[in-house]
Amino acid sequence: MKEVNPKETCRAYAFEMWMNAPMPMVTLFKTLNVSRLVKISRKTGMKFNMLMCYCIGKAASGVKEFYLLPVGNKLIQYDSIAVNTIVANKEDEVSSCDIPFYDDLSLFNQHYLQLTKQVAESCANHDLTESMVIGTSALAQYEIDGAVGMYSGIFNNPFLIWGKYKRHLLKTTLTISFQFHHTQMDGAHASCFLNGLQKEIDKL
Template identity: 25%
Template sequence: LSFLYCVSRAANQVPELRQRIWKGEIIEYQNCPTSHTVALPDGTYCYCMLRSEKPFQEYLPEAVQAQEAAKRQQSLEDGTEEESLPLLFVSSLPWITYDGIVQPTPSPADSNPRITWGRYRREGTRAFLPVSLLCHHALVDGLHMARFYQNLEAELERWSG
């Protein structure tokens, strides 16, 4: 949940990651909540939606409660298509580390960013964590993606500083 908080805050600092294509128009949200996967005991998963505008001390207990509620509900629904528009789709793969990943997207494609991270690995005194970002290229280009990664580094630096 700590890393999810940093990812959400980093993404929300990039206006292009808050933009969506809806009915042929570009709309921009003030802040986009995350919809992340939560593992269930039987090996399946469900979705949980969280907002990260609050300070971490307020976010964490609410996030824990929301995840527990999501586990009880076991839903794979993000609501209607219009309700899912502002979401940042987030997944983690804590079982593997990777150098690249291909994300599944619906057809026709939506314009929600997808953020995934895997298992970290150590090399000497340094830790490396794979983080991928998939975006709709009509809204986001390399500069915007670089800003996300720079923001994520800054958010993580706040935790380690």
């Protein structure tokens, strides 16, 4: 990763407009058809949450704005992406686990299982500071209609939240929220990402 001059990037105007805004985060909601993920999870034994994280990383990797992130008062350019997941640890608390994104599903799954197990047993967060990390929080036991993340003023990373998926007669759906810093991307980029996420789910 490296610091870049905002004026030499496609986010120059956004950096000027939104870096000092008191609330620079934007949240979009989208209902996804996750029937395919449920089917694959049941057939292969792969965790549904892992498959969601993989598709998120896959969709984000094709949107160049994900590789730029405001950090402090600087704009940082990254070479890689990671997906964060929240892990229930052995002390009945939660820990944070960053998983490097790999285009190869089996390799991503291998790292997901290894790292989440490590974090659960050690109760120590696993942070990847050299990657642009996409946060996720799965409230899989609860039926929620949406959630808006907290803006701490410290972490500007994009963040997705979802609850329990809903079964219908012909499909299974999952409503997600996507929060992002307006300096990093605009609504059109975020919408493109969410559309890409549905496409990655459909073709997995």
